[in-house]
Amino acid sequence: MKEKLIWGILIFVAIYMLVPWILTRMLSVGVIRRGGKGQLALTFDDGPDPKYTPKLLDLLKENGIRATFFVLGSKAEQHPELIRRMHEEGHLIGIHNYTHFSNWVMTPWRVKRRHVDRSAAIVEGITGVRPIYYRPPWGIINLFDYGLRKDYKIVIWSLMPHDWNNSVGTELLKRRLLDEVQDGSVVLLHDSGETLGADDDAPTYMLEALTDVIGQYKALGYSFVRVDGLTPAPSAARRMLVKLWMGWERAFIRLFHVKPVDPDNTFLQIRLREYTDSTPITLEDGEVFAKGDQILELHLNNDTLLELGRTSRNSTHLAIQMIKRMRALLPQITHLIEHDPDYRNVKGLYGITLINRGPQQLGFTVLDLPKGPFTLITKLYLKLLMYVVHPKGKERLKTKAELLVPKIIAISVKELENRYASVSLPYSSSCTPETAPLTL
Template sequence: MQNVLLWLFYITSFYAFIPGLISRLFGFRVFRRGKKEEQAFALTFDDGPDPVYTPQLLDLLQRFDAKATFFVVGVNAEKHPAILRRIHDEGHLIGIHNYVHKSNWFMRPATVRKQILCTEQIIREVTGDRAAYYRPPWGIVNLFDFAKSNGRRIVLWSSMFGDWRVRTGVDRLTRRMLQKLRGGEIMLLHDCGRTLGANADAPQNMLVALERVLIEAGRRGLRSVRIDELAGGAVEMNATHSEGWFKKVIVRSWLLYERAFHTLFRLEPANPQEPMLHFRRRKYKGQPVDFADGVSLVKGDDVLELHFDNERLYQIGSTAKTPMHVAIQMIRSVEKQLPDLAARLAADSQLEKVKAVYGVSMINRGAEKLGFMVRDLPSGLFASSSKLYLRLLLSVIHPSGQERLKRRSDVLVPKLIVMPVSVLTGRFLKNDSVGSGMTLNDHPLPEHPEEMGMGTASAQTVNSSTSTIA
């Protein structure tokens, strides 16, 4: 049961939770707001086209010379090609909202891709244009939405108003929209009320409120424009304006997530006073590993699964001045914890059957210097998802993450690291007052310390919650 729970936690985190968090909260690889100093905002409409309300909406937009973006559901567009053609002919932008209104969290990557391609084909056949913008239903993205964009830009929003519910009412909806009426805003509205959780008549209230908003927008000198026009300078703005707070907020969120992981799976620190390494006892589930003494680690053996304390690792990375400084601190910190781990193994009778300590990490050369064996992960879902996920987070957290990935993509790969208990206790178990059997001078730094996988805070910040082999 625990293994099932563990896998559910991993799959949910890798595939849905973390991608959704960093896109919705931090705007990673999505467009969700333009420049506030713009004299333009974007009206976006989801779930249509609708045979009753979309034509009324188009009439309203035409009266005010307003342009908008329609994220259409493929099955609706297929039923109403004349309305889709009118949207295009009147100068509005058409984007994709899947073929059916279903969350990407509950579909396989191949299914999501099929939904997008099918909707794009419908749009192309009717309008002759390719759909370059995509909004997943409910704004929910999965891991592969980032990796397989195929040139399409994911668009979310900066404000929504509950216009899909009739009980919101015209007056309240108007107030909410006027409060957000400003330059750079991306407003989420709906021209169809036939999706899950919506009221069929709700778009009628939206149309009345929108007319009031467009009148006020004209008074303020604000224009309603298409997403592609609003997005013109957004990338530059996001890159220059958000780097400092972006990194702080996303790291803080990741550390909160890690604490939840540690609590859920009852990880113990090797040294409670100075937690760097955490562990838990479990049965080994991976492929056999042969040790130098002729002993093999096989499925069912007791092992200690290692996890790094990302908060401590982030502190090291954020205070270090050079990659060499990072590497030295990392080696010393890990080396200092291994004697504590060896002592825990020697003193705890419940751990006497543990055969090895292991984990999955971006550490490679550095780990070998400490006595670990390094092995490639067997190909499969876990290996590929871990690799993609770790690189995704590295590109978010590290200020030059994309450059690092291009320059040293062969090094930034998660690997299995294993150390037999006999090696751990033989090299690191303290004897009386002698201290550890190794010092930093016993294992010199690699020629390129940044290639250890420990050379930046981000490389370790993304380590902890993937340090499991199931």
């Protein structure tokens, strides 16, 4: 009986404490922990402090930086003028409990009512704006704290330089802030040294280090954002989906002998095959692809496409980057067809894509897919691809969904030669003229 009780307690502790810790700190499930490319969010816990917070606000103001403060409700009550100044200077104010007490040793209703809601009401009374961002002390939540997500957004961090310990000192703190920073880092710092485990004068070293690294962050191209300005980072589930998808893509390339047009620029890839549809397609220049004709099937390198998706500002920018790369490689495909004996019988290029407006300006004919199961499967496949590689995949699938219809894009060899045969190609020393493509 005693053994069962012990096991029951251990299981309860694991579910109540350890599982949420793994989900939030390791997998980022249900929390904000990182932003997008080029972004950097400075966050400050445990204040406001009458000695250090004004100096920090001065530093941020001098550098035109807006940051995020996770304040203790009890200190906000004591120093409303600092809360008011944070708000007036454009900083985001979040909640860090009423006092610095761990959620692991409190009941869920005590956490919400006595700490989070109470602190939010205090800040709202000072600024007129109710905080919706919450960081639990030490980043620790219990299982039931996930219920807070109905009213609050939970924020953790991705860079923690241990600035609460004055033995770290200014120089080591600077090195950690610079060596460990990444795109989208949410940096955990402290503008008070009064909490358990912290040193009273630790914020002095934080201010000294931050004064020096701000300029270096700017030189590295980082833009400072509040937590509410972070581009959402992909979830653990989405990262796993991307990993699985890319594994499948690499297997497909090997299995079906898909080759890059240019080994140094693998964005566009080709597969030599016969046109198998019993219904011929007629292109705008009068050429016809009939069953049995040899065609080059176009494929995009989804590793490259994923990187373009990460770095593109929006859908239009992504489409522009794709069209530019296609335009650069089409002369090279034309050169291959004209000079490589393996492609002497090719009638043209053929592909299926959701991005089917831009290719028209490159000479492609855009055609509807015939109705049937293949079209339905293709649509689902390409929408999944859009979700994986697009910078805002889920949102893009909901925006103008009626335009996300797969289309055939095709261009004849005759049209390729008319448009691209005269384009000169620089010689690539890594290839022989007889057997390999030239590099643009």
